[in-house]
């Protein structure tokens with residue numbers, strides 16, 4: 001089956017440049033590849049001629065970019081617009097403690113060039129948006145989706161469909177991950193599988209929900225594997241297959257995917273023929289960060305809350321985090337009502353009293369404020385920035401997490 005996938009369709013390799021020549025040093029560096037007939041000198045020359053755009057230099061982008069660099073992919077583009085943060089290091093292994101506060105693309109580029117100085121690494125220190133995506137992606141043969149949010153995921157998908165490029169997809173949450181290759185010319189796209197984004201707030205981000213640090217290592221390594229197979233034109237790519245991984249059960253399930261004949265972007269008569277406004281489409285911002293999502297009148301600053309409490313105002317403090325988060329930090333006098341139980345426990349609250357709701361960073365409690373507003377409450381406020389902001393601005397004895 002080396003030359004076809006499960007449907008017997010011709011496999012991967014079309015739309016790639018002609019192979020490039022290797023130096024003696026490169027022949028030595030890649031000798032373990034050259035020994036295998038499936039790669040060999042010809043395959044290594046294909047890898048050198050190939051170019052891959054890795055969108056995101058986080059948990060998935062780390063292993064993807066490092067393995068592609070080590071394998072000798074000749075040109076790697078990196079897109080990110082953030083700084084290396086202390087909480088990244090639990091899983092984003094392309095970055096190191098010595099690079100805290102540096103631009104992520106610069107940190108990743110230096111690591112990749114240390115791993116393999118023979119390759120070219122291009123960096124794009126900017127958010128990936130509908131305005132710049134075509135320009136950034138233009139020189140690359142393959143797109144690798146290492147993003148952490150729905151707007152960028154739909155953007156990468158539509159861009160890949162419109163430009164006829166493969167989109168090597170991966171996503172992670174807590175202990176579970178997914179991998180596929182969406183290549184509309186040869187199979188389904190992401191929108192065939194998920195025509196509509198989930199309702200805003202339904203799927204928590206990794207910053208709110210957490211992620212097992214090794215999980216993106218597994219998923220990102222699978223994405224790198226698929227990318228190399230596509231370039232080499234070997235094996236059975238995950239075109240038309242969604243691979244589901246459960247780290248706790250240690251199981252892989254493969255789900256067959258079909259092209260949706262009514263897909264809005266990859267069907268014969270698509271509605272979407274240009275990149276759209278993906279933040280509006282998904283109803284959420286295209287990044288995974290603390291966000292002021294409520295109007296100011298629904299918010300209270302940590303310092304303002306501290307002053308009110310200090311002068312003895314009667315305020316009901318409601319912690320909408322999960323019970324295990326209390327072991328990390330807690331506010332004196334707060335009652336625990338995890339967001340998921342709030343609707344059922346609303347009768348325990350009195351709409352006549354002042355209520356301040358909080359979570360880790362302010363987005364779960366923002367949803368709690370909206371939930372109460374929907375039930376007619378008017379005196380509830382969201383602690384801006386959550387207990388983490390309280391720890392930074394009011395009580396440094398509490399840890400930030």
Ligand SMILES: [Zn+2]
Pocket residue numbers: 184188189190191192193260263264265266267
């Ligand atoms: Zn589609």
